Amino acid sequence: MTVLLTNARLIDPEAGRTYDGALRIADGRIDAVLEGGTEPLPTDQVTDLGGKCLAPGIVDIGVKIGEPGERHKESFRTAGRAAAAGGVTTIVMRPDTTPAIDNPETLEFVSRRANEAAPVRVLPMAALTKGREGREMVEIGFLIDAGAVGFTDCDRVVTDTKVLSRCLTYARSLGALVIAHPQDPGLTAGSAVTSGKFASLRGLPAVSTMAERMGLERDLALVELTGARYHADNLSTAAALPALARAKAAGLDVTAGANIHHLTLNELDVGDYRTFFKIKPPLRSEDDRLALVEAVGSGLIDIISSMHTPQDEESKRLPFEEAASGAVGLETLLPAALRLWHAEMLDLPALFRALSFNPSRRLGLPTGRLSAGAPADLLVFDPDVPFVLDRFKLHSKSKNTPFDEQRMQGRVLRTFVAGVQVFGPAA
């Protein structure tokens, strides 16, 4: 069966342009893309999109799901529904669960369960070291065979440089992608916010932005030493960017990612100790935020992700220092990212390059493109429709979003995974 999506505003991140046209889906793939409305294609079914935007589905690197261990915070089912409603067609799952996903048996089990329960694709990542403890490397080869698309200890930094350099060396021999959230662990210890005037006034333990640069410089030196494929994720400071630019210019196999919250919020949003704004690394200054957005525009930062981290009410309803870190983001990723478009800081192809195309390419996936032959993982959205976010209407089990009661613009209308509509009005 073929489906023709007509009267669409196509956003092609690969070509870097938008145009009006139509797209035909056959057998779960895009089989034709048509510019303009001139020659109608034969099809079994036609859906008129009414001039709305059609883009490749979002590939969200770094989504925490509560399974195993914290299913009261998020399950595969709820995360999958949230993803579908947010236009995320591929969830790349973080291994910082309880226990950590650090062996092929767990990984295989988890990814089978996930793909049964979630209406979108779920790809697993594995820990880099056993138990994310930074001492022994995981079975990288077996884990790749079992489907791991990346290796990361997430927010735990491998402090022992000898361990990390061996992990990188071994990973390189298998072509595995190592993902890190670089921070200097010593400076970071015990901090809740970024040091500066705001932290001083609030009397909260703070960390200098230099910690991120130090962590990144160390990792990049080891990448230079080992030649590993490396993705620096969750970068948040202007101080880290020159090191990143140098590494890229030197031809290292390095990419970088930023979390949507660091691109759209700053430290002052914490205001009166609002714990929904407590994330890791902490929100930064407005100067950092602007530098980060600029880096996405220039391509220095390749990937935008939600860094979806569900937390229940209890773990957030504590004094700021003691409260848990993290924010849910699957459903707010697109409307938050569209703030950057409405602010005329990034155009739509650039946004979807960072949301869909680049993460697909970095993970070696065929998704993220609007060309014939690519999987029909698509989202249809209206970038302008305004709404006020009500966190209790989110599909995620946990409702810890910093965008609660905020005005946002842009809504997902339909989401397709392999040509099947998983979100939107019934046909």
Add this chain to the structure above:
Amino acid sequence: MFPHRHLLGIEGLKRPDIEAILDLAEIYATRNRTPEKHGTALAGLTQINMFFEASTRTQASFEIAGKRLGADVMNMSVAHSSVKKGETLIDTAMTLNAMHPDLLVVRHPSSGACNLLAQKVNCAVLNAGDGRHEHPTQALLDALTIRRAKGRLHRLNVAICGDIAHSRVARSNILLLGTMENRIRLIGPPTLMPAQVDQLGVEVYGDMREGLDGVDVVMMLRLQRERMDGGFIPSEREYYHRYGLDSEKLAYAKPDAIVMHPGPMNRGVEIDGTLADDINRSVIQEQVEMGVAVRMAAMELLARNLRQETGQR
């Protein structure tokens, strides 16, 4: 007249708010020296002192202030009770809230804890010190002490010395003295200065003699050893040598400069014992005295709002 439901910090208080508290406190300060100390401003109200951190003088001061104004006062040293059984701050507060207190006096080791509580309970919350954030009644009693000693609370040179980074007293005082248009100098080793503190409208000095030059008020802070992770200063004796207040360093201040300390003092660490007891320079005992008066005033102003809210005058 005092448009606030809680007293969570000096931040948010405007000049007239501060003056309202100090003016009323002045009346109580005079009355507290007579045998007729008792008033009825808080009669019928219930005041709970909830201290998640050990305290002698602040807790006693709030208790006496409440009792002098006729409130039913209850003390809870939470540091030793249910928190050890795993109950969260919110649960403890909600339990107490169900007993309908009118005034909740809270001290907690985490910055922002009182702000969090204030969102959840129906009564007026008074911050008796939260982490490194604020200690508003301390700043108010310091202000009253300065005003009585100097005859004014503006255009004074005030030096705050010592462990600024870990001090809620310093933060509240910076905000209050700044609002009242004084010149504030912070003196201390750089490891005990908060980041970008110079953006708070203060002058920062690393040298005691330079910083004390010509000041009207010298405010010493406790070196909060129990709060330190370790390694902020090389040793106590080096700290005393460089930053401890003695008569030699005090000689750089104005001849009539007063010496203050929020207590409890570490004699021989941040202040010379003889100097602390010198009644010509030290107003440390007066600070304690003003503490009761200021807390009476603050609670009365909040209670007036409470009574207005419920319609019973």
